[in-house]
Amino acid sequence: MKVVLKDLTMKFDDVTAVDRLNVTIEEGTLVSLLGPSGCGKSTTLFMLAGLYQPTSGELYFGDRLVNKVEPEKRGIGMVFQNYALYPHMSVLKNIMFPLKMEKVPKQEAIDRATEMAKLVHIDHLLDRKPGQLSGGQQQRVAIARALVKKPQLLLLDEPLSNLDARLRLEMREEIKRIQQAVGITTIFVTHDQEEALSISDQILLMKDGKYQQFSPPQEIYDHPRNEFVAQFLGNPPINTLLATFVGQTDTVKITETGDILHLSKAVKPEVNIDESFVVGIRQKICLSKQIQKKKEFKERQ
Numbered sequence: 001m002k003v004v005l006k007d008l009t010m011k012f013d014d015v016t017a018v019d020r021l022n023v024t025i026e027e028g029t030l031v032s033l034l035g036p037s038g039c040g041k042s043t044t045l046f047m048l049a050g051l052y053q054p055t056s057g058e059l060y061f062g063d064r065l066v067n068k069v070e071p072e073k074r075g076i077g078m079v080f081q082n083y084a085l086y087p088h089m090s091v092l093k094n095i096m097f098p099l100k101m102e103k104v105p106k107q108e109a110i111d112r113a114t115e116m117a118k119l120v121h122i123d124h125l126l127d128r129k130p131g132q133l134s135g136g137q138q139q140r141v142a143i144a145r146a147l148v149k150k151p152q153l154l155l156l157d158e159p160l161s162n163l164d165a166r167l168r169l170e171m172r173e174e175i176k177r178i179q180q181a182v183g184i185t186t187i188f189v190t191h192d193q194e195e196a197l198s199i200s201d202q203i204l205l206m207k208d209g210k211y212q213q214f215s216p217p218q219e220i221y222d223h224p225r226n227e228f229v230a231q232f233l234g235n236p237p238i239n240t241l242l243a244t245f246v247g248q249t250d251t252v253k254i255t256e257t258g259d260i261l262h263l264s265k266a267v268k269p270e271v272n273i274d275e276s277f278v279v280g281i282r283q284k285i286c287l288s289k290q291i292q293k294k295k296e297f298k299e300r301q
């Protein structure tokens with residue numbers, strides 16, 4: 001399902017947590033909401049989930065305006081940071097729970113829950129209680145439970161933050177595998193840029209509630225739109241120059257991929273910069289040690 005945010009805004013008294021966000025998320029893609037603490041990631045996710053009603057703007061699931069639709073009528077599955085499993089229920093019963101709420105006949109619910117458990121590779125643990133599972137296994141249960149009703153949108157709120165480093169790597173691969181197997185549009189909140197770069201089809205980077213950039217990982221890394229994006233993605237400007245463009249002097253910074261970030265508004269970003277200047281800068285940059293960092297990133301992809 002395609003998801004469209006149009007001027008989506010959420011205000012809490014004098015705080016604008018999300019400020020006129022405009023993004024179209026294509027069907028079947030995995031999008032990371034990325035940004036520093038307080039940038040509005042969770043608020044955006046909660047508006048998608050229906051836990052918050054936007055102050056203004058519109059939210060569409062496909063062609064359907066959902067601003068006022070109740071969470072349970074949105075066709076979403078959600079995985080929280082702490083998984084929120086029921087400790088007294090077995091793995092099977094946890095996964096079946098949403099179907100029980102919908103009064104799906106028992107045998108059908110067992111079959112569907114078992115099928116989901118197979119998808120997330122925990123079908124050998126169906127009789128265990130959550131307390132008898134590792135963090136990664138608990139997360140698999142939470143994902144199976146979120147998917148059992150065959151939702152059209154999967155929302156994941158910092159799902160890897162409670163796992164140790166090794167499990168975090170394993171589970172992010174698993175989330176990608178499961179997402180692709182089901183083909184479900186997925187929105188993944190994280191403040192970890194490496195996680196976002198490795199897992200996403202598109203990254204939505206926010207700062208102070210505002211849109212910064214919405215691009216595929218390689219593009220946002222190689223071609224940051226502004227200095228904040230460049231810094232946050234670990235491709236910081238490495239050269240500061242005073243340059244003259246079309247008769248105006250301006251201070252610019254150059255990223256290791258040769259993108260030019262203007263520090264003042266004297267020159268508009270869309271102004272064409274002399275290609276020979278850019279080529280010269282790129283040659284210099286190729287000599288820089290920083291290029292090594294980029295290579296390492298590409299190799300990890």
Ligand SMILES: Nc1ncnc2c1ncn2[C@@H]1O[C@H](COP(=O)(O)OP(=O)(O)OP(=O)(O)O)[C@@H](O)[C@H]1O
Pocket residue numbers: 012015016017035036037038039040041042043044191
């Ligand atoms: N219920 C609320 N009432 C008042 N202000 C809020 C509320 N929820 C969030 N905010 C404020 O809105 C802004 C965005 O918060 P949000 O939780 O969406 O950020 P975040 O990017 O998810 O942060 P984190 O990574 O720390 O979870 C912050 O300034 C926060 O203090």
